[in-house]
Amino acid sequence: MADMSEILVAEGLTKHFPIKGGFPVKRTVGAVQAVDGIDLAIRAGEAFGLVGESGCGKSTTGRLLTRLLEPTAGRIRYRGEDITHASRKELAPIRSEIQMIFQDPYSSLNPRQTVGKIVSGPMEINGIAPPGGREARVRELLETVGLNPEHYNRFPHEFSGGQRQRIGVARALALEPKLIVADEPVSALDVSIQAQVVNLLQKLQRELDIAFLFIAHDLAVVRHFSQRVAVMYLGRIVEVGDRDDIYRRPRHPYTHALLSAVPEAGEDGGTRVGAPPSVSWGSIRLAGDVPSPIDPPSGCRFRTRCWKARDVCAETVPPLVRADGSREGHLSACHFPEPPTVERDTEVVM
Amino acid sequence: MTAFLSVRDLHVRFDTEDGTVKAVDGLSFDVRKGETLGIVGESGSGKSVTNLAVLGLHDPRSTEIRGEILLDGQELTAAPESVLEKLRGNKMAMIFQDSLTALSPYYTVGRQISEPFRKHTGASKRDARLRAIEMLEKVGIPNAGLRVDDYPHQFSGGMRQRAMIAMALVCDPELLIADEPTTALDVTVQAQILDLLKDLQQQTGAAIVLITHDLGVVGHTVDEVLVMYAGRAVERGTVDEVLREPQHPYTWGLLGSMPRLTSDVTEPLTPIPGTPPSLLAPPPGCPFHPRCAFVSDVGGNRCRSERPELPATGRGSACHLTPNQKRTTFTERIKPRLG
Numbered sequence: 212m213a214d215m216s217e218i219l220v221a222e223g224l225t226k227h228f229p230i231k232g233g234f235p236v237k238r239t240v241g242a243v244q245a246v247d248g249i250d251l252a253i254r255a256g257e258a259f260g261l262v263g264e265s266g267c268g269k270s271t272t273g274r275l276l277t278r279l280l281e282p283t284a285g286r287i288r289y290r291g292e293d294i295t296h297a298s299r300k301e302l303a304p305i306r307s308e309i310q311m312i313f314q315d316p317y318s319s320l321n322p323r324q325t326v327g328k329i330v331s332g333p334m335e336i337n338g339i340a341p342p343g344g345r346e347a348r349v350r351e352l353l354e355t356v357g358l359n360p361e362h363y364n365r366f367p368h369e370f371s372g373g374q375r376q377r378i379g380v381a382r383a384l385a386l387e388p389k390l391i392v393a394d395e396p397v398s399a400l401d402v403s404i405q406a407q408v409v410n411l412l413q414k415l416q417r418e419l420d421i422a423f424l425f426i427a428h429d430l431a432v433v434r435h436f437s438q439r440v441a442v443m444y445l446g447r448i449v450e451v452g453d454r455d456d457i458y459r460r461p462r463h464p465y466t467h468a469l470l471s472a473v474p475e476a477g478e479d480g481g482t483r484v485g486a487p488p489s490v491s492w493g494s495i496r497l498a499g500d501v502p503s504p505i506d507p508p509s510g511c512r513f514r515t516r517c518w519k520a521r522d523v524c525a526e527t528v529p530p531l532v533r534a535d536g537s538r539e540g541h542l543s544a545c546h547f548p549e550p551p552t553v554e555r556d557t558e559v560v561m
Numbered sequence: 562m563t564a565f566l567s568v569r570d571l572h573v574r575f576d577t578e579d580g581t582v583k584a585v586d587g588l589s590f591d592v593r594k595g596e597t598l599g600i601v602g603e604s605g606s607g608k609s610v611t612n613l614a615v616l617g618l619h620d621p622r623s624t625e626i627r628g629e630i631l632l633d634g635q636e637l638t639a640a641p642e643s644v645l646e647k648l649r650g651n652k653m654a655m656i657f658q659d660s661l662t663a664l665s666p667y668y669t670v671g672r673q674i675s676e677p678f679r680k681h682t683g684a685s686k687r688d689a690r691l692r693a694i695e696m697l698e699k700v701g702i703p704n705a706g707l708r709v710d711d712y713p714h715q716f717s718g719g720m721r722q723r724a725m726i727a728m729a730l731v732c733d734p735e736l737l738i739a740d741e742p743t744t745a746l747d748v749t750v751q752a753q754i755l756d757l758l759k760d761l762q763q764q765t766g767a768a769i770v771l772i773t774h775d776l777g778v779v780g781h782t783v784d785e786v787l788v789m790y791a792g793r794a795v796e797r798g799t800v801d802e803v804l805r806e807p808q809h810p811y812t813w814g815l816l817g818s819m820p821r822l823t824s825d826v827t828e829p830l831t832p833i834p835g836t837p838p839s840l841l842a843p844p845p846g847c848p849f850h851p852r853c854a855f856v857s858d859v860g861g862n863r864c865r866s867e868r869p870e871l872p873a874t875g876r877g878s879a880c881h882l883t884p885n886q887k888r889t890t891f892t893e894r895i896k897p898r899l900g
């Protein structure tokens with residue numbers, strides 16, 4: 212029996228984009244293995260972060276889970292119901308419960324529609340008539356996201372980037388969703404505006420009890436927002452666990468490398484209080500780039516950049532399991548996991 | 562040591578249909594050889610415009626540039642195009658943010674690296690090609706002898722950025738301007754590129770201006786910091802001074818807006834309210850006052866009517882708070898909130 216608190220579950224989720232080539236008849240000559248067999252479960256009302264570098268498949272994962280893309284293999288269950296290959300019609304009632312917030316606040320809003328029209332769009336499509344009328348509901352939503360309800364009749368170009376992102380948030384909230392997939396919702400915004408939107412999303416997530424899949428490349432933002440975090444590398448999840456498991460007791464070498472690469476203002480001689488020593492800035496330098504997902508390395512996909520790789524890493528794919536010394540629910544996919552580190556209290560250091 | 566690049570009271574204005582944009586409004590700074598100056602600010606703060614002005618890359622028909630730009634004692638604002646042409650790519654060079662648009666897709670990487678070298682040194686095609694290979698090796702491209710004939714699309718993002726650095730450094734410039742050189746890159750690659758810039762600077766002793774919005778990048782790569790807001794410098798100091806004891810409310814705001822890997826996740830971030838002002842009609846007095854929480858600490862109407870000035874050199878900030886107020890406000894009210 213599945214855990215009923217898990218509203219969205221993916222098992223072995225895979226997406227391979229075919230590459231066509233040849234003349235005169237085009238044939239499939241290969242595939243971009245964007246997402247390759249990932250397992251993921253999002254619980255009701257939780258903030259789940261998905262972090263990784265560009266090309267690791269995190270956006271594709273978001274689009275698969277919202278069924279904007281058709282999976283190549285694997286299963287997706289929403290509240291116990293298999294929606295892996297559900298038709299448009301079957302998906303309609305579910306789509307209103309799963310909404311998306313996009314990265315680019317410029318291209319994700321129709322420039323020819325007013326804010327009122329954009330935000331009421333989801334209600335129109337689903338034939339929902341809230342008590343008091345759609346316009347009243349839209350004004351209420353605009354207020355919820357910190358916009359002036361008087362701006363109902365304005366067009367997107369009259370707003371700044373941060374305000375536009377708020378319009379996108381209002382639209383996502385219109386149908387009272389249970390899950391919001393937010394794909395890099397703040398990375399196009401300036402630092403000071405970014406913080407405003409992060410705070411808004413966090414407040415909504417907590418007050419309205421909406422589950423969030425927060426997809427981002429910024430490790431600090433993901434840490435701030437998410438209770439649980441998954442780290443992706445080249446189409447696979449390499450580590451997943453509670454926030455502190457990932458950020459203070461990481462077991463996968465890639466997670467260590469990623470954390471060590473983030474430059475931070477106000478560090479003391481490169482050390483980060485509360486983090487394992489290998490996570491201080493510059494302690495690990497990965498050489499080279501991420502390999503191509505068209506022809507990924509055999510076995511562990513990280514092995515070509517990993518300083519611990521041995522023969523077995525090329526032969527066997529490391530399963531995503533609880534390593535010795537990890538806490539319950541903290542899974543990592545590595546043949547030679549980093550030692551479990553002793554937890555220390557976080558001090559505030561400037 | 563005297564400054565290699567010295568900018569004094571620089572003003573850059575653009576004429577647009579809607580009026581005159583004061584993109585840079587009275588900016589002064591110095592950069593010495595072997596040192597890195599970080600210019601920090603959000604979009605529209607004038608940081609990129611300043612550096613395009615140094616290189617003389619603005620359209621003279623719609624741009625008005627006033628003030629003084631001295632490169633190794635040579636005045637550049639009034640210099641004719643022929644003089645600037647000899648300097649660009651030779652004595653001063655630039656690294657752009659987006660390597661995909663900054664490199665031409667029609668020419669091989671090698672040809673694009675050797676072109677400025679041939680132009681400025683008159684080297685033969687063969688020598689220039691060897692120089693291009695040498696540069697690619699220097700920036701850490703494996704198989705440089707083969708990759709020199711590749712086109713930019715055959716390179717990954719990190720490699721393209723390396724190729725662009727090779728192109729900028731091919732004539733051993735004494736001033737390197739890097740405009741958000743790592744913003745488009747992943748963190749693991751960003752760390753490689755920042756290391757590379759530092760290594761190359763140690764070898765060549767060039768002066769570097771690093772433009773960025775990321776205070777974390779600044780903390781690890783620069784010697785001095787200039788914080789810009791709405792076309793003006795609001796704070797200046799060494800990297801330690803600015804990050805450990807920032808004086809300007811805008812710098813406090815930037816630090817409070819950034820989540821860190823060690824900050825307290827139970828506390829919400831402390832964003833700067835509102836949005837940056839329009840440069841068509843900047844607010845009177847201090848340009849930051851509409852978003853500033855400390856206007857009442859200054860008292861009276863001072864922030865709204867009188868523009869605070871940043872001292873032309875050395876440590877300082879453009880804010881009406883007294884030095885004592887800045888210190889106590891930061892240690893008592895701001896620092897405890899930062900993780």
